[in-house]
Amino acid sequence: MVDYIQIAWQGLVSGFAYALIGLALVMVYKTARILNFAAGTMAGISGFLAHWWAAEQDMPFGVAILFAMIMTGAGTYVVERLTVRPLVKLGDFLPIVIMTLGVEEFLANVSLLWWGGTARRYRVPGDIDRINWLIGDFRLNAWHLVVAITTFVTLSIVGYIINQTELGLGMKAFAEDQDAAKLMGIKESTVSIWTWVLSALVGGVTGIVFAPVLFLQQDYMNIIFIKGFVAAILGGFLSLSGGVAGGLLLGELEAFTIKWAPREFAAALPVVIVFIVLLIRPHGLFTREKGHERV
Amino acid sequence: MSDPIEKSTTALERANIPLPKFLKKNHYFGFLGILLVYLLAGTYSEYSQTIMNTIIFAIIGASLIVVFGMAGQLTLGHTIFVAAGVFLSANITTVWTRGLETELPIAFGVAFLLGLIVGFPSLRVNELYLALATFAVAFVGVQVLFEWKQFSGGGSGKPVGKLELFGYEFSRGPTLVRIALVLMLITFWVVGNYQDGRTGRSWNALRTSETAARAAGLPVAWLKILCFGIGGGLAAIGGVLYAHTLRYAIPENYGVALSIIVVLALIIGGKHRLMGAVLGAVFVKWLPELSRDVQEYEGLIYGGTLIILTLIAPDGLVGMFEWLGERLKNLKSDPGAETTSFVAKETSPLDSEYLAPLSSSDPKGSLIVRDAAVAFGGVKAVDGVSFEIPAGGVTGLIGSNGAGKTTLFNAITGHVKGATGQFILDGEEISQKPIHNRALSGLGRTFQNLNLHDDLNVLEHALLGLDRNMKYGRIAESFRMPWVLREEKNAHYVAAELLDHMDLLEYWDEKVEDLPYGLQKRVDVVRALATNPSILLLDEPAAGLPTAEALEMMKKVQEYANHISAGVLIIEHNVELVAGVSDRIIVLDAGKTIADGTPEEVTRNEQVIAAYLGT
Numbered sequence: 001m002v003d004y005i006q007i008a009w010q011g012l013v014s015g016f017a018y019a020l021i022g023l024a025l026v027m028v029y030k031t032a033r034i035l036n037f038a039a040g041t042m043a044g045i046s047g048f049l050a051h052w053w054a055a056e057q058d059m060p061f062g063v064a065i066l067f068a069m070i071m072t073g074a075g076t077y078v079v080e081r082l083t084v085r086p087l088v089k090l091g092d093f094l095p096i097v098i099m100t101l102g103v104e105e106f107l108a109n110v111s112l113l114w115w116g117g118t119a120r121r122y123r124v125p126g127d128i129d130r131i132n133w134l135i136g137d138f139r140l141n142a143w144h145l146v147v148a149i150t151t152f153v154t155l156s157i158v159g160y161i162i163n164q165t166e167l168g169l170g171m172k173a174f175a176e177d178q179d180a181a182k183l184m185g186i187k188e189s190t191v192s193i194w195t196w197v198l199s200a201l202v203g204g205v206t207g208i209v210f211a212p213v214l215f216l217q218q219d220y221m222n223i224i225f226i227k228g229f230v231a232a233i234l235g236g237f238l239s240l241s242g243g244v245a246g247g248l249l250l251g252e253l254e255a256f257t258i259k260w261a262p263r264e265f266a267a268a269l270p271v272v273i274v275f276i277v278l279l280i281r282p283h284g285l286f287t288r289e290k291g292h293e294r295v
Numbered sequence: 296m297s298d299p300i301e302k303s304t305t306a307l308e309r310a311n312i313p314l315p316k317f318l319k320k321n322h323y324f325g326f327l328g329i330l331l332v333y334l335l336a337g338t339y340s341e342y343s344q345t346i347m348n349t350i351i352f353a354i355i356g357a358s359l360i361v362v363f364g365m366a367g368q369l370t371l372g373h374t375i376f377v378a379a380g381v382f383l384s385a386n387i388t389t390v391w392t393r394g395l396e397t398e399l400p401i402a403f404g405v406a407f408l409l410g411l412i413v414g415f416p417s418l419r420v421n422e423l424y425l426a427l428a429t430f431a432v433a434f435v436g437v438q439v440l441f442e443w444k445q446f447s448g449g450g451s452g453k454p455v456g457k458l459e460l461f462g463y464e465f466s467r468g469p470t471l472v473r474i475a476l477v478l479m480l481i482t483f484w485v486v487g488n489y490q491d492g493r494t495g496r497s498w499n500a501l502r503t504s505e506t507a508a509r510a511a512g513l514p515v516a517w518l519k520i521l522c523f524g525i526g527g528g529l530a531a532i533g534g535v536l537y538a539h540t541l542r543y544a545i546p547e548n549y550g551v552a553l554s555i556i557v558v559l560a561l562i563i564g565g566k567h568r569l570m571g572a573v574l575g576a577v578f579v580k581w582l583p584e585l586s587r588d589v590q591e592y593e594g595l596i597y598g599g600t601l602i603i604l605t606l607i608a609p610d611g612l613v614g615m616f617e618w619l620g621e622r623l624k625n626l627k628s629d630p631g632a633e634t635t636s637f638v639a640k641e642t643s644p645l646d647s648e649y650l651a652p653l654s655s656s657d658p659k660g661s662l663i664v665r666d667a668a669v670a671f672g673g674v675k676a677v678d679g680v681s682f683e684i685p686a687g688g689v690t691g692l693i694g695s696n697g698a699g700k701t702t703l704f705n706a707i708t709g710h711v712k713g714a715t716g717q718f719i720l721d722g723e724e725i726s727q728k729p730i731h732n733r734a735l736s737g738l739g740r741t742f743q744n745l746n747l748h749d750d751l752n753v754l755e756h757a758l759l760g761l762d763r764n765m766k767y768g769r770i771a772e773s774f775r776m777p778w779v780l781r782e783e784k785n786a787h788y789v790a791a792e793l794l795d796h797m798d799l800l801e802y803w804d805e806k807v808e809d810l811p812y813g814l815q816k817r818v819d820v821v822r823a824l825a826t827n828p829s830i831l832l833l834d835e836p837a838a839g840l841p842t843a844e845a846l847e848m849m850k851k852v853q854e855y856a857n858h859i860s861a862g863v864l865i866i867e868h869n870v871e872l873v874a875g876v877s878d879r880i881i882v883l884d885a886g887k888t889i890a891d892g893t894p895e896e897v898t899r900n901e902q903v904i905a906a907y908l909g910t
């Protein structure tokens with residue numbers, strides 16, 4: 001029994017990462033109908049910045065995180081203005097996706113040049129990630145607890161912003177109907193850019209908090225990015241809570257597959273899931289099918 | 296300049312539309328270029344590695360043109376096909392100790408099948424999910440390779456055996472370059488043939504509007520899967536060559552990163568032209584050769600270039616060169632000198648040798664609609680509509696906004712999901728058929744809000760409609776067999792006459808997005824007429840047009856419909872127009888039929904006046 005709880009907890013912890021990235025992706029897609037392929041790399045850079053400043057530049061951990069978040073926000077602001085904004089008027093989906101691919105390639109190489117390709121393991125204050133508590137036979141890693149708490153705090157903040165602030169209202173309006181929202185006097189570029197920044201910050205938090213769990217390697221967030229994507233698909237890509245639920249579900253599925261199935265299968269699991277979901281319910285597990293397409 | 300008036304009897308000649316030829320000018324240039332590299336392959340042997348890589352990337356780029364450039368399916372999983380080629384090659388050469396004669400067909404075949412599987416989700420999902428699904432395929436493909444040690448050798452990889460062809464062993468270096476060039480020539484030839492044939496045209500059409508492509512009778516689902524199959528197969532040929540260049544197959548080389556690089560290279564080069572595949576490959580493979588510094592910043596430069604090009608030249612380097620070329624040409628030639636004097640036709644195009652055979656005195660297009668119903672959530676947009684239209688007649692369908700007219704059209708043609716009821720066309724039940732099969736059964740339609748293929752020209756729209764008349768197969772098309780050319784030529788003649796009839800001939804070369812609205816409406820009609828429909832469903836053909844222009848267009852449409860004895864069902868708000876052309880009018884209100892009769896009867900019907908005509 002404890003075995004299962006242990007697996008379920010492991011699944012939940014990875015699920016948190018997928019859920020947060022899934023949320024970040026859905027947010028931008030829902031409001032701006034843009035898919036950001038650079039999201040993983042951007043989150044990775046945030047994580048790198050924070051841990052690098054703290055461990056190699058002797059910055060206090062909290063300050064390093066704060067600086068990293070500011071950098072993430074500011075960097076995203078610039079990236080959105082320079083690359084995505086000029087293409088939005090064209091109203092075409094593909095160029096923007098291609099653009100984010102270019103941004104991905106660019107940023108990935110910036111971080112590769114900066115930090116090199118080797119994996120590092122930075123210490124966190126107090127070596128929290130090495131503390132393990134035993135509750136009966138159940139082993140609880142202190143950092144995993146930090147991950148869980150951070151996830152809940154982040155989700156609450158995002159929830160608050162979306163439900164209680166004007167920005168959130170604007171995001172909802174754009175998600176519902178772009179044209180109507182514009183006619184109501186909501187400025188598209190403002191909503192869009194703050195959505196991007198918010199999404200990047202969520203990604204940044206994920207990058208920072210998961211760096212000690214994974215090895216900090218130049219592309220360490222890519223795998224999280226892909227699974228966050230799968231999470232978003234599971235959730236239907238248009239539902240924030242669906243994305244989060246999809247992430248947790250994926251984490252559990254993965255944890256239990258690794259326990260029972262051969263490794264080959266566990267590796268292929270995300271793709272198998274994507275295929276099955278896309279074939280049976282193209283609109284995701286948690287959302288209802290959208291109405292008809294107008295011709 | 297000879298006087299063309301006397302001899303030019305066909306519209307095609309009068310408009311100077313070039314006929315498809317076996318070899319075009321680009322073919323000669325391309326062939327010369329490849330020949331040059333072929334002959335010089337031995338001279339610069341220190342570069343043969345880079346030359347090889349360039350050729351391989353060009354082949355992969357050409358295969359991506361099929362999937363991405365033509366069919367518009369953004370795939371980020373293209374490397375799994377390359378990997379399939381590489382590892383099949385490694386296994387065939389070492390385990391079976393066979394040569395290229397076995398490697399190439401098997402690699403192509405396996406990757407083709409793999410492509411059909413990978414392409415399958417493209418039927419169900421939008422471009423966003425597809426980009427993602429293929430991304431995931433690339434990602435997991437590598438992991439599967441890692442784990443499948445028997446096939447791939449695991450993390451340490453697998454050596455590639457000798458380079459052989461029918462038992463003759465070749466040295467690598469210049470010989471390999473020459474073999475690669477021959478394969479590149481074949482690949483380019485095949486892809487180029489698609490670009491000029493019906494398959495490429497159909498791919499281009501579905502890229503710009505799937506809805507309209509279906510309505511024209513194109514099997515969109517199969518075409519989409521097929522593009523992945525063919526693209527995958529061709530990429531695997533690049534993979535086989537890659538295996539022999541590297542001599543060692545290591546799984547980690549074929550991950551997401553390579554997938555992104557090949558897409559990136561093609562976009563930088565230009566995704567709609569074969570030359571783009573070459574330029575992209577040259578850019579990606581020769582830039583690092585320039586200096587060691589460049590090598591270090593390689594990825595940075597690719598990413599940066601992509602960002603800048605996407606902003607300023609979405610069609611890549613080729614697009615940029617073409618634009619420059621146009622500018623130069625415009626500078627040189629003084630405008631006005633080149634306008635072709637347009638010769639008026641002497642006889643009606645309907646009597647020309649290409650359209651005359653389509654004439655029929657046997658009326659067709661009897662349509663029976665029984666209990667048609669469509670509901671959106673709780674709203675019944677069409678609520679049990681039944682009527683019968685006799686063959687060959689013109690029937691008007693009127694009603695206020697939201698009465699369900701367009702939805703009824705969509706139910707008949709299959710463009711709306713969840714429609715119930717029975718539709719019988721000329722005695723054949725079509726209610727259960729997919730859209731394109733209904734179109735093939737004889738439904739031709741236009742769209743209320745113009746559903747055209749933006750970057751195809753006017754002539755190509757007509758050719759799309761004629762697609763069903765072309766009987767040549769896709770394999771024959773790949774190798775441009777004589778009968779392919781014959782049918783294409785014939786279709787060009789027919790298309791030109793049809794354009795002439797609709798007064799569009801002088802615009803044949805224009806991209807439809809550049810045309811004024813009135814002409815775009817006609818292009819929409821032409822595409823439908825070209826399918827030689829039994830019944831033509833016109834959805835507000837006159838909307839937004841001045842009445843005179845609308846009347847003129849309707850006259851032409853009616854002439855053509857009479858010529859082929861097809862029926863016409865027309866939705867129109869302009870009552871004057873619809874009463875003028877129709878034998879009979881059906882009036883819909885709130886999803887139900889409220890009147891059905893001759894124009895006189897209907898316009899006098901009080902219920903109609905109350906519901907629609909108003910005061």
